[in-house]
Amino acid sequence: MSKIKPYFIVAIITFTILGMFYVWTTMESIKLGYDINKLNIIKSKIERKHKELLIKKAALSSPSRIYKIAKKMGFIYPKEGEIIMVHD
Amino acid sequence: MIKLWKTTLKLRMLIGFIAVAIFGGLLVIRAFNLQIIEGKRLRMLARRQFHTEVYFTPKRGNIYSSNGSILATSVDIPGVAVDPLMMRHKLKNAEKLSRLTGISFQKIIRILNLNIQFAWIKRRVSGSIAKNVEKQGISGVIIVKQPVRYYPNGSLLAHVLGFVGINDNGLSGIEYKYNKYLRGSRHALRVLHDGFGQYIFIKGFGLRKATHGDNIYLTINKQLQFVTQYYLDKEAKAADSRGAFAILMDPNTGAILAMADYPRFNPNYYWKYPARYWRNRAVTDDFEPGSTMKPFVVSAALMEGLIKPNTIINCHHGAYSIDGITVHDVENWFGRFSVNQIVEYSSNVGECQIGMRFKKAELYRWFGLWGFGHTPHAGLLGEANGIVRPLNKWSEIGPCEMAFGQGISVTGLQEIVGLSAIANGGRIMKPHIIKKIVNPYGKVVYKAKPDVLKRIITPRVDKEVKYMMRLVVKGGTGQYCKLIDFRVSGKTGTGQIADPKTGKYYNNLYTASFMAFVPYRHPKLAMIVVQEKPRKISYYGGAVSAPVVREVFKRALNILNIYPGERAYRKQLKSNNSNNNININNIALTKHNKKKLSVLKDYSGIMPDLTGDTISVALKLIRKYNLQIKIKGSGYLYYQSIKPGSNMSGKKNIILEFKPLT
Numbered sequence: 001m002s003k004i005k006p007y008f009i010v011a012i013i014t015f016t017i018l019g020m021f022y023v024w025t026t027m028e029s030i031k032l033g034y035d036i037n038k039l040n041i042i043k044s045k046i047e048r049k050h051k052e053l054l055i056k057k058a059a060l061s062s063p064s065r066i067y068k069i070a071k072k073m074g075f076i077y078p079k080e081g082e083i084i085m086v087h088d
Numbered sequence: 089m090i091k092l093w094k095t096t097l098k099l100r101m102l103i104g105f106i107a108v109a110i111f112g113g114l115l116v117i118r119a120f121n122l123q124i125i126e127g128k129r130l131r132m133l134a135r136r137q138f139h140t141e142v143y144f145t146p147k148r149g150n151i152y153s154s155n156g157s158i159l160a161t162s163v164d165i166p167g168v169a170v171d172p173l174m175m176r177h178k179l180k181n182a183e184k185l186s187r188l189t190g191i192s193f194q195k196i197i198r199i200l201n202l203n204i205q206f207a208w209i210k211r212r213v214s215g216s217i218a219k220n221v222e223k224q225g226i227s228g229v230i231i232v233k234q235p236v237r238y239y240p241n242g243s244l245l246a247h248v249l250g251f252v253g254i255n256d257n258g259l260s261g262i263e264y265k266y267n268k269y270l271r272g273s274r275h276a277l278r279v280l281h282d283g284f285g286q287y288i289f290i291k292g293f294g295l296r297k298a299t300h301g302d303n304i305y306l307t308i309n310k311q312l313q314f315v316t317q318y319y320l321d322k323e324a325k326a327a328d329s330r331g332a333f334a335i336l337m338d339p340n341t342g343a344i345l346a347m348a349d350y351p352r353f354n355p356n357y358y359w360k361y362p363a364r365y366w367r368n369r370a371v372t373d374d375f376e377p378g379s380t381m382k383p384f385v386v387s388a389a390l391m392e393g394l395i396k397p398n399t400i401i402n403c404h405h406g407a408y409s410i411d412g413i414t415v416h417d418v419e420n421w422f423g424r425f426s427v428n429q430i431v432e433y434s435s436n437v438g439e440c441q442i443g444m445r446f447k448k449a450e451l452y453r454w455f456g457l458w459g460f461g462h463t464p465h466a467g468l469l470g471e472a473n474g475i476v477r478p479l480n481k482w483s484e485i486g487p488c489e490m491a492f493g494q495g496i497s498v499t500g501l502q503e504i505v506g507l508s509a510i511a512n513g514g515r516i517m518k519p520h521i522i523k524k525i526v527n528p529y530g531k532v533v534y535k536a537k538p539d540v541l542k543r544i545i546t547p548r549v550d551k552e553v554k555y556m557m558r559l560v561v562k563g564g565t566g567q568y569c570k571l572i573d574f575r576v577s578g579k580t581g582t583g584q585i586a587d588p589k590t591g592k593y594y595n596n597l598y599t600a601s602f603m604a605f606v607p608y609r610h611p612k613l614a615m616i617v618v619q620e621k622p623r624k625i626s627y628y629g630g631a632v633s634a635p636v637v638r639e640v641f642k643r644a645l646n647i648l649n650i651y652p653g654e655r656a657y658r659k660q661l662k663s664n665n666s667n668n669n670i671n672i673n674n675i676a677l678t679k680h681n682k683k684k685l686s687v688l689k690d691y692s693g694i695m696p697d698l699t700g701d702t703i704s705v706a707l708k709l710i711r712k713y714n715l716q717i718k719i720k721g722s723g724y725l726y727y728q729s730i731k732p733g734s735n736m737s738g739k740k741n742i743i744l745e746f747k748p749l750t
Contacts, residue, residue, distance in 0.1 A: 048164075051163075052163075054161075055158065055238065058158035059241075063241070063244065064244065064314060078646070
């Protein structure tokens, strides 16, 4: 036993730590990969919902639809001369 | 014994050594075989097992209006498909599928009997149908989601936007012309996957970039587009026109603010309409413009010093013979007219003589300068050149007939570019409909800027022509476009249509057009409306197309927050002082007509005397009788088919004939 040099022990310990660090980082990176995948799915769902809402907004703000509703409610375009400019 | 052991030891060692050597050798050979000979194939197999490629179907870019409102987008719509080889109990399942999708039982059975692994039952179904089919849990039935183009505003701007086919390729309009921008490109992302097939994203995120399509922003204003489309439809229907179009442009930049076509179609169901409905007539159709050509020819003649605004030309009482052909005017009282009056009352005889003052090559060059015979390059699909015949094919009287818009074909887009030049002080602007193109990451890849192609007329000539066009609306053939708060300049046009079989003009089919800009001094809007073969009300541009321009201008100026200047304000104040209740009728009608209106209130049911009234006043006075009105000529009324004082009961039609004041 006495023949084993101290630097050999240090090398073994260093290799062991490095090995464990490597395994840990690889595990973490795989775990993060899974997390990113999950978040990507959530992100896609939110993006899809956002797009659906934008499309809904576009359809609801269609001028022909608004015109029909306004007409039903009795709104009309102002006639010429009915817009009075206020000057200082 | 020991000797024997020693001898056998050597032998055993030799055998052992040989065995190890053979084993080692075999290992090396195997390793060589695996690494070198079969290495490539095995590496590929391993990659296939642990790596996978995820394809991202690119999202087609959106099309937006100038203020960012969605005009076209893509949505995922479910479809029902089957793997016929996986399907069991085909008869029972076919019956179920038929009930749920509405596809006939026979058709489904035919599909299920095919010897293939994939076939569509119905490519597009509603979300609820897809859910119900999925609930059934029929083996071999697959719900596939695929992108489908959706136009949230329905038929609004359909002719410009075009539409997309089932394979996500643009088939018409902007969708086709800018397909390579909108479609994006199909890129794969290489990822690792585990034993459960889940993706492990460690490397390769960068590859996901630059796959989706670009977004395109148009110069179209959604509100102006609606107003333009609405009034064009209304008037074209009333006039029973075969087709019609309108273009609204910012004359100072060349930006197209609205472009409407009639009849219209819904691009969400484009296949339900005949193909002729899909055409964007505003850019694809050329037509003989008639009198709307006059301001361009007069501008050229003024530039060449051939005439002055007050040059007197004999209009020969509406009939002028030249080289064996007689040119006619609408009226037979046109005598000695100034150039101003020739444009104001739209005299063909006068214009013919202006045209004949040109050398042929000179007029030909001017047509080219205005852009007639050349593609406008506005960024739209199918822009036509129009037809300007080559010089060697011009007859002796070519300059005469072309000066009043016969024997030459133009497109609406070409005319509005020319009109904008008159409106903006003489600069030909490059027309454009694309405002900008933005990639999926927000970077602007293209942005349009106002582009002056050339200055065509001097400011002095421009002022003179603008004034002539002002006269047209003030008291000439375009009075239907008068506004109270703003001064409008315009020109009417009634072009004859040639029979393609005989080459002769039809005597009852016309193209009725009107082009105008507003406000007169500092124009902000230029517009052209063209109706093809109007068959009711009237065939004059001033009667059927000018009202569309008037209504659109009224709304558009409000939408764009353009307010009348001091002059109109004073006019309004004056009107307010005389009558606290502001009423269009009180402003528009003269004292004589006001009196007439008050009489009418007392004698409703009796035909009023309309003699001497303008078209708009006459229509106001008889509006309440709901008559089918046919208008002939323009100016002031000199004949009405129902005599003044007649009882109106049972009367359904009336013919009104107008002529300008002598």
